[in-house]
Amino acid sequence: EPPEGGWGWVVMLAAMWCNGAVFGIQNSCGVLFVSMLELFGGGEDKQLSFKTAWVSSLSMGMVFFCSPIVSIFTDLFGCQKVAVTGAAVGFAGLLASSFVSTIEPLYFTYGVLFACGCSFAYQPSLVILGHYFKKRLGLVNGIVTAGSSLFTVSLPFVLRVLIDSVGLCNTLRVLCILIFVLFVAGFTYKPLVSDAKDKEGEKKGKFSPGKKICNFSVFKVVSYRIWAFGIPAALFGYFVPYVHLVS
Template sequence: MAQALERPEGSWAWVVLLSSMVTQGLTLAFPTCIGIFFTELQREFQASNSETSWFPSILTAMLHAGGPLCSILVDRFGCRVAAMLGGVLACLGMVASSFCRTLSELYITAGFITGLGLCFSFQSSITVLGFYFSRRRPLANALASMGVSLGITLWPLLSRYLLEDLGWRGTFLIFGGVFLHCCICGAIMRPMATRVAAKTREVPHPPSKTPAPSCLAKCGQAIQRHLAFDVLLHNAGYRVYTLGIMWMILGFPLPHIFLVPYAMRHGVDEHKAALLISIIGFSNIFLRPLAGMLAGRPTFAGHRKYLFTLAILLNGLTNLVCTVSANFWVLVGYCLVYSVSMSGVGALLFQVLMDLVPMDRFSSALGLVTVLESISILIAPPLAGLLLDTSNNNFSYVFYMASFFLISAALFMGSSFCVLQKKERQGRQAEAEEASKGHPVEGADGSEKRLCSEATSVTSI
């Protein structure tokens, strides 16, 4: 079926951009405020640090792991339906969680159901921008990502305010109503107009003589379409990136969860402790677009993966500040420096992946990365909680743990990329030497061969 898809970057496209910004602030930024409720939930359910940590880990893991399922919904029903369904699920999960009597029930309601709903709304808000923007797509993505920074700024402040007046149950009930705004944002994401050729509507498709594929074959085709296992097998650079991200995620989300309890345990006022996360979010409003513009300069076109590893390394080293002092102003300085490295990681995370894989496989490659990193997200907070339980609530070990995973991931990715680039350079030199030893009359053919080999190497690093 021949279809022509219109891409009007007119006034309604900017309304869709605004709805995408709000949706990202409501969804992807929400897990950063969970640390506000950590101590309250632990006291309510008389649970250990490890048991309480399963709640934010399940929530964040579902926010990432539901990507392939969201992709199927978008393909079948469109971004509008997927985003509105996500808002309904997130609302139901939070409302149900306000009546939970055990942590296990909280895992299912606020963890699994809400996390899946947030995933549907969040990834739909990213996908819809690709339909409404073409020439200005990088600008649209950069502006939409500012919603995450705004959400990180506002969610902790709102959580602290509601927690004091309504308790965690009343706060979760209010959050359910807040997530219904994802349905309003989803309703704005109306489908793009398509023009279908008349012949395709008049002439039916001839019946296929080949047998219909089995259910197992269809499942295999769906997995191949949404999860790039073939790229993982043949692209060494993508393997390095995927393994490095999985290892990095074991430490990256820990400060967002444990920074507030750490500050409160060392005598910092509850309001000031909640303000620390807001400082990170507010700084990212300005730092993330700057990092994106810096990485987009032609000078760094072939070196973005090294800037990415440098940002991860700085993020890991910054966490060591919390092992030295828990003074409020020291933690404020930590949040400001942490924001610089966090903005670099956030701005380059998807851009580096675009540099490593062909764009026609980017969606499936991203789907596989999000599924694999959700495993790390699911493991990291309970592992840190277990470390707290065994060390008599010594939060320094948590930040040591975060630093270890981030620094080792940066060193692994940086050194591996250097080795792969060296091998690629040696391969090009060997091909050039072989071509130079050929017959002179074949110079034109040899140049075509060299150009082809260079084009192939770009997509395999």
């Protein structure tokens, strides 16, 4: 049974920081968008606006596009290793983004590298909560997801001040601090089950190793199919205002 507390509260705070850092930066892309336009060219260039919007669009999309892959890696290697590795990759991508001189390299450094790192750091932060909480899981999930709202509300104001003071490149380097803290926070995701017990459980399991990694039998459940396809449909236009409705 999950301990329902103890070290779990530390894990909850780490997961809250993860949600805040990842989605605070992603949802503040409107501020970064305007700064990128000013840095890389005139704001009247419609083609440049389109190219710049693609940076944030690609980044936001990759965070969720990688989710199935991250889930497999989390099952194979555990929450701690995946989260720490993801944060390290995200840190490298964000730091590299601060040194570019044109918009195109940002497609890889910010749109792919940073976003994939965020995805690998974010997914385990949700999975690990179920290891430490069961009865209080709803409350804990609510507190963790509140982290994204707190950062989303406050970070744009901080970014505006930083960009006006030190410029976009140095602002991205300051944001690296958030990701570095995320890297450290990943070490709190201590597994509760030893490797020996994991291996013993695998031997007793009814699924083959291949099906444990990728098992589509759950799609036979009608309610799950409705949920699995309904949520993406509902979120289809969710992030459009963040990226494309910047005045």
